[in-house]
Each structure stands twice: as structure tokens, then as C-alpha cells.
């Protein structure tokens with residue numbers, strides 16, 4: 541069956557690659573994914589998916605019903621892309637041209653390169669090539685059923701969501717919290733298609749965007765003793781906060797240690813001759829599975845309380861940053877800018893069977909961990925659905941000019957995704973718990 545998968549992937553690439561180009565040619569910044577959503581739905585209908593719909597937020601879902609009972613496996617991607625940046629940095633290539641060309645391109649180790657054929661365009665690695673691979677994984681499974689006697693266990697569930705880049709998991713949160721329960725859709729495992737260079741990703745640290753506001757009392761710059769300088773108080777706070785985080789840092793053997801970075805600071809009014817009465821500070825906190833966003837809030841509050849007890853003029857508040865997002869369907873959704881860490885045990889049946897699937901194809905089956913964050917905490921942490929990362933795109937090309945996907949890896953990822961479906965769906969749903 542695994543040789544058949546490779547053969548069919550090699551045929552289907554002739555339709556998958558033009559589809560990948562087509563969706564790259566349709567820009568889909570956050571809140572503007574409507575056109576791409578329509579293209580993806582059209583393609584899934586053409587390929588014979590049993591159910592295709594988009595929800596009220598604009599997430600797209602396609603389902604192929606299994607022939608026999610078994611675990612339902614989701615393949616999750618996002619439709620939104622980041623801005624292309626300065627046009628000149630793309631040289632002769634249009635960021636939305638989706639041209640195919642030969643170019644020196646990274647191997648698994650980005651330090652090594654080789655000349656290979658690629659599609660170039662904003663969003664192709666992050667993550668429209670994955671969308672194309674997922675859409676055609678359904679087609680490949682259908683082909684196996686129709687012509688090669690394959691009985692599909694469980695449902696193949698494709699989801700491609702809105703607002704991953706700017707929306708703090710908005711699309712996947714709404715999909716799992718509202719859309720699936722309302723339609724009685726259950727999934728037992730999730731394959732997250734963020735870039736993995738054809739390896740299997742088992743986790744990443746969490747992230748908390750933390751905002752502090754230190755309050756002072758304004759005064760004329762000539763008589764500062766009449767006020768409380770918010771920036772001076774903020775300097776005390778930064779010192780105490782970083783010491784506290786440093787002392788309580790956690791280390792995960794696979795994901796690395798928790799970290800903090802002061803990313804932004806400003807004061808108000810911020811003008812000559814005025815002692816500032818406000819200082820805003822923004823931290824990027826990365827957390828391990830031992831920590832939670834709530835814990836990060838409590839840790840900061842302890843530092844604030846301690847400083848306030850020592851100094852009656854110290855006044856500060858801290859909170860996780862929240863933002864409103866407008867979806868292309870006209871919904872406004874407020875999200876907190878944070879996500880938990882997630883980690884799948886390498887001995888979990890999902891990890892084991894996914895690796896066995898890639899080995900059966902003769903592909904790389906290395907486990908590794910992402911540097912960046914994904915939507916995986918929604919399924920893995922909140923909904924307790926085991927989640928693993930797999931994709932033929934490369935982290936090294938995300939969010940940069942000349943973003944690209946290797947055509948050889950796009951074909952390999954199609955075979956890989958189908959093989960993972962075969963092996964993982966052979967499990968019982970009780971094996972797919974956390």
C-alpha cells in the first residue's frame with residue numbers, strides 16, 4: 541500500500557502544484573482570507589469530499605467519511621499569510637506570482653543547500669503548500685479506496701483556519717469550541733501542518749505577551765520632587781521582575797527553558813519639562829509545559845505587590861495583552877495574546893505510528909521541536925486531542941522575502957500525510973488519548 545501511495549502522490553502532484561500556485565496567487569492577510577477559503581472549498585468539492593463548509597468565522601472544513609469505524613484524524617492548517625515586506629527584496633519575483641523556478645535552497649539542515657525546483661511566493665511555506673498537500677491527501681485516500689481496495693477507517697477531517705498569524709489561535713479556538721460541537725464533529729488526533737522540513741514536530745514552548753503599566757504622578761520638570769517619575773519606578777520594576785523570572789525559570793529537556801524579553805517600552809506624556817506619569821512595558825515571555833499563562837500573571841503580580849509594599853509611591857498593573865480581530869465574515873473577536881506550551885510524548889501511539897508511516901515510505905522520521913508557536917495548544921492542551929506536526933515546508937523560509945517550497949518535498953509531504961493517515965487510523969480511538 542505504501543508503494544501505491546508514492547505512485548499516486550507522483551500522479552496527483554500534477555494537479556496539486558497548480559492548486560498550490562493558485563492559492564498563493566490569492567493574497568490572504570489576516571481578516572482577508574475569504575477568496576482563498578472559496579478556492580479551497582471549490583477544490584475539495586471537485587475532488588469528491590463528502591462534506592465541505594465554512595463556519596461563521598470563515599474557517600474552512602472538508603470531510604471524507606470513512607468506510608469503517610475508526611479514529612477521525614484532523615489535518616489542520618491556516619489560510620492567512622503575513623505581509624510581503626519590501627517589494628525590492630523579492631527581486632525579479634512577484635510575491636504573489638507563485639512562479640516555479642530553480643534556485644539554491646536549503647536542505648533539512650539550513651546550512652546545506654542544493655539547486656532545486658521551488659514555488660516562490662508569500663505564504664507558500666507558511667502555509668499554503670501545506671493546504672495543497674492536505675487537500676490532495678483527501679484525494680489520494682479517495683483514489684486508494686476507488687482503485688486499490690483500501691477501506692478507510694475513521695473520517696479524514698481537513699480544517700484550514702483564519703487568523704493564525706495575528707489572531708492568537710482565533711480560528712482554531714472557534715473551530716474547536718463552537719463549530720465542531722455545533723455540528724457534532726469529533727476528532728481524535730490532529731496533524732498540524734506548520735513547517736517541519738518533512739520531520740515530525742512534537743511540541744513548542746508557550747508564549748505570553750505581557751503588558752505592564754507603571755503609574756506615577758506628573759510634575760513640571762523643574763520641580764520633580766512634586767511628582768512620581770513613572771519611568772524611574774518602571775526601572776525598579778524591570779530589575780525586580782527579571783530577577784524573579786530568572787530565579788523561577790523552568791527547563792524542559794526538549795523544549796528548552798522559559799525566557800523573557802523586554803520588547804517595548806514607552807512613557808507618557810514623553811515630552812521635555814514633564815515628569816512622566818505613565819510608563820508602558822511589554823514583555824515576550826516564553827513558557828515550558830510546567831508553566832501556564834495564569835502562572836505568568838501571578839508571578840508578575842507577586843513582584844508588583846512586593847514593590848508596592850516596600851514603596852508607597854509604587855503603583856503598577858500587569859495583564860496579558862488582548863486584541864480585537866475582525867474576520868472576513870464580519871465577526872469581531874477579542875483574543876488574549878498567549879498560548880500554552882505543548883508537548884507530545886515520543887512514545888505516544890500518535891508519534892510512534894506517524895514515524896512508522898514515514899519509515900514505511902523510506903522518508904526521514906526524526907522527531908524534533910518547533911522554535912515558534914502554532915495553533916496546536918488548542919487541540920492538544922485545551923481539548924486533550926493528541927497533536928503532532930508534519931509538513932514539507934521549511935521554517936527557514938517563513939516570513940521572509942523569496943519565501944518558497946521545494947516541489948520534491950511538496951510531493952513527499954503528500955505521500956507522508958496519506959501514510960500517516962493509514963497508520964494512525966489503524967489505531968483504536970482509546971489509544972489516542974492524553
Ligand SMILES: [Zn+2]
Pocket residue numbers: 618666667704734
Ligand atoms: Zn504558520
